[in-house]
Amino acid sequence: EDKVVQSPLSLVVHEGDTVTLNCSYEVTNFRSLLWYKQEKKAPTFLFMLTSSGIEKKSGRLSSILDKKELFSILNITATQTGDSAVYLCAVGRRGGADGLTFGKGTHLIIQP
Amino acid sequence: GAVVSQHPSRVICKSGTSVKIECRSLDFQATTMFWYRQFPKQSLMLMATSNEGSKATYEQGVEKDKFLINHASLTLSTLTVTSAHPEDSSFYICSATGVGGYTFGSGTRLTVV
Numbered sequence: 001e002d003k004v005v006q007s008p009l010s011l012v013v014h015e016g017d018t019v020t021l022n023c024s025y026e027v028t029n030f031r032s033l034l035w036y037k038q039e040k041k042a043p044t045f046l047f048m049l050t051s052s053g054i055e056k057k058s059g060r061l062s063s064i065l066d067k068k069e070l071f072s073i074l075n076i077t078a079t080q081t082g083d084s085a086v087y088l089c090a091v092g093r094r095g096g097a098d099g100l101t102f103g104k105g106t107h108l109i110i111q112p
Numbered sequence: 113g114a115v116v117s118q119h120p121s122r123v124i125c126k127s128g129t130s131v132k133i134e135c136r137s138l139d140f141q142a143t144t145m146f147w148y149r150q151f152p153k154q155s156l157m158l159m160a161t162s163n164e165g166s167k168a169t170y171e172q173g174v175e176k177d178k179f180l181i182n183h184a185s186l187t188l189s190t191l192t193v194t195s196a197h198p199e200d201s202s203f204y205i206c207s208a209t210g211v212g213g214y215t216f217g218s219g220t221r222l223t224v225v
Contacts, residue, residue: 034214042118042205043156044215087156092214097208099146099158100214 002027004087007101014111019093021074023089033065033072034100037089044086046074046104076108084110114140118217125196125224133191133220141186142208147179150203150219159204162189175218183202194225 002029010021013019016071022059025033032050041066056063060079065072076083078081090100115138125131135145144163148156160181161169168181180192189208193200205219 021142032213036216041121042219045213045215050212090156090214099161100157101158102148102158104155 001054002091002093002101003055004089004091004101004103006087006106008106009104009111012109013079015079017079017110018077018081019079019108020076020078021087021089023072023074025070025072025089025091025101025103025105027091027093027101028112030067030091031094032092034090034092035063035072035074036090038086038088038105059097079110081110081112084108114208115130116142116206116215116217117206118206118220120220121218122221123223125222127197127224128195130192130209131195131196131222133193133204133206133222134187135191135208135217137187137208137210137215140208140210142189142210143186143188144209145183146207147181147189147191148207150205152166156205160191166187193222196222198224200224 005024007022034048035046047063052067060077063074086105088105089103117136119134145162149159150156159174162181162183164183169217170176183189201224204215208215
């Protein structure tokens with residue numbers, strides 16, 4: 001059975017801090033790992049990672065995948081209160097005809 | 113970019129009635145769409161894979177006779193919750209795969225009273 005485990009489940013930091021969110025996975029026929037940000041409604045896409053060791057960046061957010069260790073991290077630097085959200089990690093399998101398997105998410109709270 | 117429209121965004125229905133949720137891919141064709149359910153403070157759980165022109169594939173533990181899926185065209189999939197009960201109250205989200213990967217609809221919050 002496919003498994004995606006995120007840690008920590010919740011995190012409270014102060015504005016300006018840097019945070020690292022973790023995601024480990026066990027999945028057959030791995031194709032991609034995706035990070036999403038979920039506020040009140042549907043998840044919004046952040047990153048899709050398919051290759052090991054290649055960092056993807058978007059502003060203050062960055063992510064990297066380690067396919068040997070079956071692990072990914074999401075970094076957020078200089079956090080702002082608008083970064084408060086649930087961050088979801090999901091894994092897709094080869095073929096693209098399968099839905100995603102999601103982790104439980106990390107509930108991030110940024111305090112002013 | 114790829115856009116997926118989902119309606120309604122919120123619905124309240126009486127126990128025993130049926131509710132239909134629509135998911136449309138607006139600017140691309142989606143041969144496959146996915147339906148997820150999210151209970152409060154929990155993650156998204158895949159319910160079923162909707163395939164255009166053929167029967168949906170349901171995940172283990174999801175009742176196919178209760179959650180009817182129709183994918184009659186390349187841009188529209190519908191999920192009908194039949195004989196809804198309070199325990200079906202949840203956030204339902206659809207997703208479609210397009211050029212940019214997986215795109216999600218805005219979700220439907222169903223409350224059964």
